[in-house]
Amino acid sequence: MPRLFLGGNHKCTGTIGSLKTLLAQFAEKSIPEDIDFVVAPSMMHLPLAVEEAKAPIQISAQNCYFKKGAFTGETNIEQIKDIGLEWVILGHSERRHVFGESHELIATKTKTAIEAGLKVIYCVGETLEEKEAGKTEEVCAGQLEAIGKVLTEEQWKSVVIAVEPVYAIGTGVAATPESAQSTNAFCRKWVSEHVSAAIAKDISIAYGGSVKPSNAEELSRQPDIDGFLVGGASTSPAFLEIMEILVKVKATL
Numbered sequence: 626m627p628r629l630f631l632g633g634n635h636k637c638t639g640t641i642g643s644l645k646t647l648l649a650q651f652a653e654k655s656i657p658e659d660i661d662f663v664v665a666p667s668m669m670h671l672p673l674a675v676e677e678a679k680a681p682i683q684i685s686a687q688n689c690y691f692k693k694g695a696f697t698g699e700t701n702i703e704q705i706k707d708i709g710l711e712w713v714i715l716g717h718s719e720r721r722h723v724f725g726e727s728h729e730l731i732a733t734k735t736k737t738a739i740e741a742g743l744k745v746i747y748c749v750g751e752t753l754e755e756k757e758a759g760k761t762e763e764v765c766a767g768q769l770e771a772i773g774k775v776l777t778e779e780q781w782k783s784v785v786i787a788v789e790p791v792y793a794i795g796t797g798v799a800a801t802p803e804s805a806q807s808t809n810a811f812c813r814k815w816v817s818e819h820v821s822a823a824i825a826k827d828i829s830i831a832y833g834g835s836v837k838p839s840n841a842e843e844l845s846r847q848p849d850i851d852g853f854l855v856g857g858a859s860t861s862p863a864f865l866e867i868m869e870i871l872v873k874v875k876a877t878l
């Protein structure tokens with residue numbers, strides 16, 4: 626059975642004050658032990674988050690570089706581990722499309738991060754143009770194949786897949802539950818055929834893109850959606866509402 630996953634990607638937002646407030650709000654709620662509840666603030670705020678977050682809240686980096694040395698502006702895996710983190714988001718569409726990260730670079734970062742003992746929230750997803758051209762599965766398969774080429778079967782146990790259609794990110798309009806289910810199911814089938822049936826059965830495959838309390842219920846009902854990677858709604862108590870909806874709906878399935 627896949628573990629439930631709820632990630633909050635704060636992207637390039639937040640202040641010391643807003644993060645402290647948010648983590649204090651999260652601390653007031655009881656978070657079930659059987660969900661990975663992961664908060665990813667900006668790199669600048671990671672040490673603060675580690676200090677302030679109470680278990681079982683986990684903290685993730687939003688990116689990392691695979692080498693240390695003369696790479697101005699980057700943060701390496703050793704540094705992420707050094708402050709006590711276990712998670713990193715890689716392959717987010719904003720890294721792919723805004724910063725031009727290639728399949729190869731993301732795959733190298735994923736492999737190196739997992740070898741160092743990190744868990745990777747690996748993002749895949751198609752643009753609107755690709756969706757309209759009927760290329761959703763082809764695009765996701767290519768993104769999965771990039772890491773499939775370098776990871777061992779064992780290393781896939783450290784991967785959570787986050788399927789984030791680019792057209793749904795930050796637009797307020799999520800993919801339909803049917804469309805999200807179809808892409809998540811395709812990713813599970815891809816893992817079954819290219820990695821193993823055992824990994825496919827247990828890997829958590831989240832959906833991301835304009836998730837909010839008002840659409841979380843229908844999305845949670847989909848059998849291949851094991852949770853969410855949330856952007857905008859993760860920086861407010863709406864994130865807790867999404868968690869409650871996800872846990873409640875999954876308990877009834």
Ligand SMILES: O=C(CO)COP(=O)(O)O
Pocket residue numbers: 634717789793794795796797833834835836854855856857858
């Ligand atoms: O990109 C996302 C999470 O990584 C989704 O962002 P939004 O929830 O703001 O659409």
